[in-house]
Ligand SMILES: *[C@@H]1O[C@H](CO)[C@@H](O)[C@H](O)[C@H]1NC(C)=O
Ligand SMILES: *[C@@H]1O[C@H](CO)[C@@H](O)[C@H](O)[C@H]1NC(C)=O
Ligand SMILES: *[C@@H]1O[C@H](CO)[C@@H](O)[C@H](O)[C@H]1NC(C)=O
């Protein structure tokens with residue numbers, strides 16, 4: 416790429432980072448997991464060579480191949496740079512699963528071509544919930560950082576409108592890891608995701624921090640849908656923290672086989688809460704969510720604050736069900752320090768997800784067990800929707816729900832009435848809430 420162009424673009428980088436010889440790399444900030452720290456420390460990152468910099472060609476008509484070529488050049492110790500005040504358009508599937516000890520500094524804006532038709536057959540497809548990706552990250556020891564400047568823009572409105580026209584059109588998630596072992600994702604602005612904002616799959620030992628997520632709706636007849644903040648799937652030892660999320664659907668969702676996850680210091684607005692699940696949807700499958708700590712969450716304008724959603728069982732001799740009957744367990748989940756503002760439910764635990772009725776659910780209880788769950792130090796006020804009820808805890812049978820506790824729950828409905836809770840098949844001795852309805 417032309418040197419004069421790089422020099423011109425460098426004019427926008429903070430002065431301290433520019434030297435007479437060219438670009439001097441802004442350092443990766445010292446990223447620390449906290450206040451809660453993972454029980455298994457993250458692996459150390461290999462040293463990077465400050466002079467091994469690979470610029471993604473800003474003039475490339477498709478930034479996808481340019482990004483792949485920069486990654487090949489800078490793998491094993493270098494840093495890829497996307498310059499500020501520059502828009503890079505990714506127009507073809509971009510597979511970055513071969514990364515080794517490399518950093519990616521995003522100071523510009525990355526967008527994805529919004530040719531809906533083009534991506535239908537070409538986006539990376541996954542069987543799980545028909546997930547699709549424009550690009551994917553995998554490998555070892557990778558830090559992707561935006562210093563609060565970088566933007567990833569999914570041009571979501573085109574996709575939300577396409578969904579209104581065709582309910583089953585594939586909408587890629589904005590950002591995804593698949594087989595990423597060790598690293599961080601930080602300081603990025605993510606907006607207008609077609610589908611989920613982030614999916615962390617088949618990955619481990621990743622710190623995610625200082626991410627700003629929002630949607631800009633330009634056609635109110637086609638609002639955003641399914642724009643989860645983060646979904647974790649078949650992943651372990653992941654920390655998600657210090658971020659703001661303005662979205663529709665789950666703020667964070669723990670999908671099958673998410674273990675050792677910490678979520679802390681988030682401000683979520685307009686979401687469906689911090690959710691375990693849904694799980695147990697597919698008969699014959701075994702789903703595990705275990706050792707999750709959710710700490711210090713401010714949740715506003717959501718359908719739920721803390722949420723656990725499990726599908727019920729299915730009648731005997733049912734085979735191949737995709738609406739319940741799946742096995743597995745949810746174990747050792749803590750939600751601590753949770754501020755509710757205008758959420759419909761402060762807590763919603765259900766083992767009757769999408770059941771036609773409570774009777775139908777009780778007739779065929781969930782196969783998937785829930786145990787060792789703690790909700791503690793919940794504060795705030797719910798929305799008017801269920802006033803005076805503020806929470807709901809519904810197990811399909813006492814035998815499949817064990818040791819579910821609620822302590823110091825100081826949540827009120829907006830009216831002056833005493834807060835009420837729906838408790839079904841629960842051990843009420845362990846619930847420090849006012850159970851009024853079965
Ligand atoms: C995350 O927030 C905590 C508490 O506000 C702070 O101590 C920590 O430095 C922050 N971490 C990062 C990486 O910004
Ligand atoms: C809707 O999108 C799906 C997935 O791309 C496609 O298979 C189907 O043909 C589309 N339906 C219509 C009516 O366009
Ligand atoms: C806005 O959304 C509606 C409903 O999906 C659609 O019919 C209309 O074409 C959209 N408008 C534009 C400008 O895309």
Ligand SMILES: *[C@@H]1O[C@H](CO)[C@@H](O)[C@H](O)[C@H]1NC(C)=O
Pocket residue numbers: 450680681682711713
């Ligand atoms: C909770 O998170 C907020 C940011 O959302 C932060 O300012 C505050 O210091 C955190 N509190 C604790 C106890 O960590």
Ligand SMILES: *[C@@H]1O[C@H](CO)[C@@H](O)[C@H](O)[C@H]1NC(C)=O
Pocket residue numbers: 661684685716
């Ligand atoms: C929270 O979401 C509502 C709409 O759901 C929006 O009106 C409001 O501006 C959002 N708050 C912030 C701080 O972005």
Ligand SMILES: *[C@@H]1O[C@H](CO)[C@@H](O)[C@H](O)[C@H]1NC(C)=O
Pocket residue numbers: 649671672700701702703
């Ligand atoms: C989850 O892990 C268990 C135990 O390793 C395995 O049997 C099961 O198939 C996994 N489930 C999924 C959805 O990956």
Ligand SMILES: *[C@@H]1O[C@H](CO)[C@@H](O)[C@H](O)[C@H]1NC(C)=O
Pocket residue numbers: 454675676705706707708747
């Ligand atoms: C429960 O999970 C936490 C992490 O959230 C972990 O530190 C703790 O050891 C786990 N407890 C048990 C009994 O495994």
Ligand SMILES: *[C@@H]1O[C@H](CO)[C@@H](O)[C@H](O)[C@H]1NC(C)=O
Pocket residue numbers: 684715716756757
């Ligand atoms: C909740 O929604 C209301 C109205 O949409 C908005 O004014 C308020 O800022 C939102 N709260 C937060 C914390 O964003």
Ligand SMILES: *[C@@H]1O[C@H](CO)[C@@H](O)[C@H](O)[C@H]1NC(C)=O
Pocket residue numbers: 731732
């Ligand atoms: C289920 O199948 C078994 C053997 O195939 C049969 O004996 C049993 O009656 C069936 N149960 C129901 C409820 O249909």
